[in-house]
Amino acid sequence: MRLGMVGLGRMGGNMAERLRRDGHEVVGYDRAPDGRDVDSLAALVEALGPEGRRVAWVMVPAGDATEATIQELGDLMGPGDVIVDGGNSNFKDSIRRAGQLAEKGIGWVDAGTSGGVWGLQNGYALMVGGLDEHVQVLWPALETLSPGEGNGLTHVGPPGAGHFTKMVHNGVEYGMMQAFAEGYAILEASELGIDVLAGLRSWQTGSVVRSWLLDLMVKGLEENPGFEGIAPTAKDSGEGRWTVEEAVRLGVAAPVIAASLFARFVSQDETDVEMRAISALRNQFGGHAVTKLDEQEPAEPIEPARPSDAPGASPTPHPPGDR
Numbered sequence: 001m002r003l004g005m006v007g008l009g010r011m012g013g014n015m016a017e018r019l020r021r022d023g024h025e026v027v028g029y030d031r032a033p034d035g036r037d038v039d040s041l042a043a044l045v046e047a048l049g050p051e052g053r054r055v056a057w058v059m060v061p062a063g064d065a066t067e068a069t070i071q072e073l074g075d076l077m078g079p080g081d082v083i084v085d086g087g088n089s090n091f092k093d094s095i096r097r098a099g100q101l102a103e104k105g106i107g108w109v110d111a112g113t114s115g116g117v118w119g120l121q122n123g124y125a126l127m128v129g130g131l132d133e134h135v136q137v138l139w140p141a142l143e144t145l146s147p148g149e150g151n152g153l154t155h156v157g158p159p160g161a162g163h164f165t166k167m168v169h170n171g172v173e174y175g176m177m178q179a180f181a182e183g184y185a186i187l188e189a190s191e192l193g194i195d196v197l198a199g200l201r202s203w204q205t206g207s208v209v210r211s212w213l214l215d216l217m218v219k220g221l222e223e224n225p226g227f228e229g230i231a232p233t234a235k236d237s238g239e240g241r242w243t244v245e246e247a248v249r250l251g252v253a254a255p256v257i258a259a260s261l262f263a264r265f266v267s268q269d270e271t272d273v274e275m276r277a278i279s280a281l282r283n284q285f286g287g288h289a290v291t292k293l294d295e296q297e298p299a300e301p302i303e304p305a306r307p308s309d310a311p312g313a314s315p316t317p318h319p320p321g322d323r
Helices: 010-021 041-047 064-076 091-102 116-122 132-137 139-145 161-189 196-203 212-223 238-250 255-267 273-286
Strands: 002-006 025-029 055-058 082-085 107-114 125-130 153-157
Touching: 002 010, 002 041, 010 025, 010 116, 010 139, 025 041, 041 064, 055 064, 064 082, 064 091, 082 091, 091 107, 091 125, 091 161, 107 132, 107 161, 125 132, 125 139, 125 161, 132 139, 139 153, 153 161, 161 196, 161 212, 161 238, 161 255, 196 212, 238 255
Parallel strands: 002 025, 002 055, 055 082, 082 107, 125 153
Antiparallel strands: 107 125
16 A cells, blocks of 8 residues: 655654565655655655545654644645554544544544564554544555564554553553563672573573563673663653553552652652652661762761750650661
8 A cells, every 4th residue: 555654763764664565655754854755744645646545654753743743734634534643642632633633534543553673574563543444544554564464453442542552551661671670680789699691591481571671681781781881861751651640540550650650750860859858867867878969978977866856855765776
């Protein structure tokens, strides 16, 4: 089939290539001139042929870029055409956009896509939301992009359902990565001198925790022992926050995903207020050393404050074990 791919970055470019390899005709457009087939969205829509069966697949960053692109495509396309959002948009935006486009007779599909840069050779997991009549229009392309033989491709529900499913997928991904990272840190910290890489390799076969994420951790360690030179900072994308927000709204307990999200918040704050408060409190009740921001070594412990130290308080024995 013929379709337009808007956004030819790491994901969109590879998806266009996978589609072409399977015989589909892809018209590519990107803001950057390198590798694009047309110079504008208007030229892309024109190249897709007559109104009624045109399909434009959007693979640009979520947020303002996606909003602007879909708004412009909505003005250029017409009844019977279909716009696909394969990025990581908020499902609420997808529902809104589907409604706006429906007023013009334009179909909508939100295709949550997972597979990263490996998708070109392995295929992508696709969680598709939209009405049946619109999903069926691009089903041949979806089958090509999937791993094949019916695997990894599912029409999960109406508009918005695809991006909702992808949002939760990424929330689960947060928790899994956090668990592997914590396990790695505990192994490294052991005084037994464990061969950590060998241990992780043993988990790759036969273990109940074997997974692609584990394979990637082993690969990362092989390429960069000890993860040397990597700053301990991990950004959070919108999906983790949205998953926690939905869990709260729906009254669903999701402590693992929430904890993994908050761990990333801590990693992004070099002067984390919460940890500074905890450090100060430990110093107050137990005399534990605090590290000043401008110091490389911990400051000397100070005498801990006690209730009996308060002005006018009666001297009382300090209970054992409360430091």
